[in-house]
Amino acid sequence: xxxxxxxxxxxxxxxxxxxxxxxxxxxxxxxxxxxxxxxxxxxxxxxxxxxxxxxxxxxxxxxxxxxxxxxxxxxxxxxxxxxxxxxxxxxxxxxxxxxxxxxxxxxxxxxxxxxxxxxxxxxxxxxxxxxxxxxxxxxxxxxxxxxxxxxxxxxxxxxxxxxxxxxxxxxxxxxxxxxxxxxxxxxxxxxxxxxxxxxxxxxxxxxxxxxxxxxxxxxxxxxxxxxxxxxxxxxxxxxxxxxxxxxxxxxxxxx
Amino acid sequence: xxxxxxxxxxxxxxxxxxxxxxxxxxxxxxxxxxxxxxxxxxxxxxxxxxxxxxxxxxxxxxxxxxxxxxxxxxxxxxxxxxxxxxxxxxxxxxxxxxxxxxxxxxxxxxxxxxxxxxxxxxxxxxxxxxxxxxxxxxxxxxxxxxxxxx
Ligand code: HEM
Ligand code: SF4
Ligand code: FES
Numbered sequence: 001x002x003x004x005x006x007x008x009x010x011x012x013x014x015x016x017x018x019x020x021x022x023x024x025x026x027x028x029x030x031x032x033x034x035x036x037x038x039x040x041x042x043x044x045x046x047x048x049x050x051x052x053x054x055x056x057x058x059x060x061x062x063x064x065x066x067x068x069x070x071x072x073x074x075x076x077x078x079x080x081x082x083x084x085x086x087x088x089x090x091x092x093x094x095x096x097x098x099x100x101x102x103x104x105x106x107x108x109x110x111x112x113x114x115x116x117x118x119x120x121x122x123x124x125x126x127x128x129x130x131x132x133x134x135x136x137x138x139x140x141x142x143x144x145x146x147x148x149x150x151x152x153x154x155x156x157x158x159x160x161x162x163x164x165x166x167x168x169x170x171x172x173x174x175x176x177x178x179x180x181x182x183x184x185x186x187x188x189x190x191x192x193x194x195x196x197x198x199x200x201x202x203x204x205x206x207x208x209x210x211x212x213x214x215x216x217x218x219x220x221x222x223x224x225x226x227x228x229x230x231x232x233x234x235x236x237x238x239x240x241x242x243x244x245x246x247x248x249x250x251x252x253x254x255x
Numbered sequence: 256x257x258x259x260x261x262x263x264x265x266x267x268x269x270x271x272x273x274x275x276x277x278x279x280x281x282x283x284x285x286x287x288x289x290x291x292x293x294x295x296x297x298x299x300x301x302x303x304x305x306x307x308x309x310x311x312x313x314x315x316x317x318x319x320x321x322x323x324x325x326x327x328x329x330x331x332x333x334x335x336x337x338x339x340x341x342x343x344x345x346x347x348x349x350x351x352x353x354x355x356x357x358x359x360x361x362x363x364x365x366x367x368x369x370x371x372x373x374x375x376x377x378x379x380x381x382x383x384x385x386x387x388x389x390x391x392x393x394x395x396x397x398x399x400x401x402x403x404x405x
């Protein structure tokens with residue numbers, strides 16, 4: 001990431017290219033004579049460097065061509081999880097996707113993530129997604145008096161749930177899940193990842209409360225092992241594996 | 256390396272409501288019945304289509320001969336029940352996913368239940384009431400053991 005820090009002398013050395021972005025837009029207000037709620041594809045052409053990401057191209061469009069284009073981003077470096085979108089039919093973070101990895105010869109298709117209500121252009125209502133996350137109680141649950149120092153844990157116990165601690169709540173997994181698209185009830189992969197992070201944490205004692213919630217009809221049994229979530233996760237979390245481990249815990253009663 | 260503190264309460268045993276949830280059993284059933292179906296269908300196809308004269312052996316006499324044996328009756332019965340309940344349960348999952356309107360969901364679920372039961376009943380009836388030696392039939396088309404009855 002730091003390699004992109006500006007070095008004016010070399011800026012010309014990076015090959016530049018022309019890329020076309022085809023963006024699925026949604027206009028809730030009906031501007032420019034459109035009917036309110038119109039959905040339409042719009043093409044933008046930008047000059048970009050080979051080192052640019054989709055987010056840079058979106059910035060260029062918003063800053064130089066069409067200020068009405070709406071999308072979320074905050075950190076711009078793959079940490080905050082706010083710019084998940086469907087790029088060339090795959091869920092990715094715009095800030096972690098290089099244009100040159102996307103075959104810039106063809107228009108790059110950019111859509112909002114699927115399965116959540118679109119508010120404007122690439123911005124979706126994340127509330128149903130966060131509601132599922134809240135449902136699994138993503139906080140440490142313990143009994144007894146709190147210790148005076150931190151709650152220690154062996155490296156092995158820590159490693160048990162290391163993978164699922166990496167989640168940045170970007171919703172790329174949940175909105176790539178075919179069951180989530182069709183079934184309005186399913187918690188979705190992220191909520192199971194969030195629960196996994198506590199269920200397999202030796203310091204936490206709320207595991208059965210969470211497992212009970214995931215055993216519900218909106219829970220893990222809805223999963224069809226499609227692996228879309230594992231493929232989508234920009235953090236490289238083995239989401240499908242985490243879901244299977246939760247199923248296993250429910251089937252054997254052992255954690 | 257520091258030791259984990261002695262805070263860990265023993266894990267709670269699995270609760271009964273957890274064990275009793277239908278979704279979990281439905282998930283387990285799909286996998287167990289699927290594994291059994293692999294074996295049953297493989298045997299079914301081998302015996303009918305590969306062994307002996309292969310596909311040329313299938314005629315009324317061959318089928319009637321098989322259905323006259325209690326072993327094949329119960330083999331086919333198991334396959335029928337497993338395939339129908341597995342397929343029915345699988346279709347229920349698909350309906351749960353796609354039929355969002357309550358009336359549509361209820362209609363499809365009931366249609367599925369009724370067809371599953373009707374097919375199981377009809378299939379069972381055929382398996383256990385099949386007459387391998389119908390009266391007045393051309394003897395050359397019947398299984399060899401029918402001669403004993405005529
Ligand atoms: C060769 C033996 C078979 C195996 C190993 C097998 C295995 C499975 C498994 C593991 C599932 C669950 C999928 C999931 O929940 O993720 C499933 C679903 C299903 N099975 Fe089978 N099955 C077999 C034969 C059959 C037969 C003979 C039928 C039809 C009568 C059938 C119809 C279905 C249906 C409709 C589903 C639901 C599909 C879905 O969830 O989208 N299967 N099967
Ligand atoms: S598991 Fe991965 S894809 Fe899903 S919300 Fe977390 S970081 Fe995003
Ligand atoms: S903008 Fe923060 S993850 Fe992409």
